[in-house]
Amino acid sequence: MRAWPVLLIAALTTAGVAAWAVHSGRVAVPPEWNPWAPLDIAAEPNWLTRHKLRRLAKDPALCRAVLSRDALEHTPVPDNDLGNGCGWRDAVRVDDARFAPAFTLTCKAAVSLAMWERHDLQVAAMIHLGARVTRVEHLGSYACRNVRGAGGEGSRRSQHAAANALDVTGFRVADGRRVRVLTHWLGDGAEARFLREVRDGACHFFDGTLSPDYNAAHRDHFHLDRGSFRMCR
Ligand SMILES: [Zn+2]
Numbered sequence: 142m143r144a145w146p147v148l149l150i151a152a153l154t155t156a157g158v159a160a161w162a163v164h165s166g167r168v169a170v171p172p173e174w175n176p177w178a179p180l181d182i183a184a185e186p187n188w189l190t191r192h193k194l195r196r197l198a199k200d201p202a203l204c205r206a207v208l209s210r211d212a213l214e215h216t217p218v219p220d221n222d223l224g225n226g227c228g229w230r231d232a233v234r235v236d237d238a239r240f241a242p243a244f245t246l247t248c249k250a251a252v253s254l255a256m257w258e259r260h261d262l263q264v265a266a267m268i269h270l271g272a273r274v275t276r277v278e279h280l281g282s283y284a285c286r287n288v289r290g291a292g293g294e295g296s297r298r299s300q301h302a303a304a305n306a307l308d309v310t311g312f313r314v315a316d317g318r319r320v321r322v323l324t325h326w327l328g329d330g331a332e333a334r335f336l337r338e339v340r341d342g343a344c345h346f347f348d349g350t351l352s353p354d355y356n357a358a359h360r361d362h363f364h365l366d367r368g369s370f371r372m373c374r
Pocket of ligand 1: 301306307308363364365
């Protein structure tokens with residue numbers, strides 16, 4: 142008799158027992174390594190982070206519980222479904238000074254934004270610019286419109302139509318500097334390296350991350366969304 146079917150059954154049984162033990166609480170696992178524990182925005186991201194972000198997208202109550210005011214100043218807003226592919230559900234008003242002026246964003250995207258700011262943006266700013274980012278400059282989130290390509294507006298609704306995306310144009314730094322996607326993306330200076338690192342970092346927390354590398358329509362901003370398509374460019 143071949144050994145591999147027996148080994149496979151043994152491995153699956155062991156994995157099943159281990160999962161049951163963790164899920165039922167019989168084995169204590171730190172929350173960041175427990176796939177059933179809610180996401181903690183302050184905890185260092187790991188390979189379970191994307192799984193936990195996906196869970197929030199399906200569980201509005203869990204998302205609201207995870208998005209603490211410590212992580213991002215915000216207030217919940219009522220659902221506003223306009224029925225034409227526009228409007229929002231499970232959204233918050235982000236009224237945080239670091240992201241002024243205020244805007245409406247889905248809770249799941251707001252959690253991604255808080256994770257990106259804390260674990261990527263500020264780290265990259267200290268490495269490449271030697272100072273913290275004090276303000277994220279943006280074009281806002283909600284717009285009832287279709288996806289824009291190089292040839293104009295297409296036929297598919299944009300993630301902005303569901304307040305599920307934010308367009309970031311640049312950053313104010315504590316030393317008074319201003320880093321802009323339009324003027325600093327091309328180049329090899331510290332600002333360009335910072336912008337490339339924060340674009341790459343956004344891909345860990347958002348589903349769609351589009352930069353000037355994607356097309357000319359994004360030459361002056363990063364598009365960050367929590368839609369159903371994974372794209373990092
Ligand atoms: Zn956009």
